[in-house]
Amino acid sequence: MSLKKQYLKTKPVCKVTFRLSPDEVPEAAHVHIVGEFNNWSTRQTPMKKLKDGAFTLTIDLETGRDYEFRYLVDDQTWINDAAADNYVPSGFSGSDNAVVSI
Secondary structure (H helix, E strand, O other), X not given: OEEEEEEOXXXXXXXXXXXXXXXOOOOOOOEEEEEHHHOOOOOOOEOEEOOOOOEEEEEEEEOOOXXXXXXXXXXXXXXXXXXXXXXXXXXXXXXXXXXXXX
């Protein structure tokens, strides 16, 4: 898992690249990133599967705030990003949400 942040000089925006390695999701057919930036939609933000089995997605996020998110693997398994900036309680069955700070 990794998060790469690229801040734009011309706008208050950061391009954030989310990446899951093949080892983290070895049998996954598809992964969606679900979070505050897409109103927790489980369909709106699919990640792209690469030839090596990794999944990646780059999205533009407004700077100056934190965003909670999780990954949804094959519509059934929720996982967090080990490279997240923080974790906060999700309010569901004792699990946490990952946080990216921009």
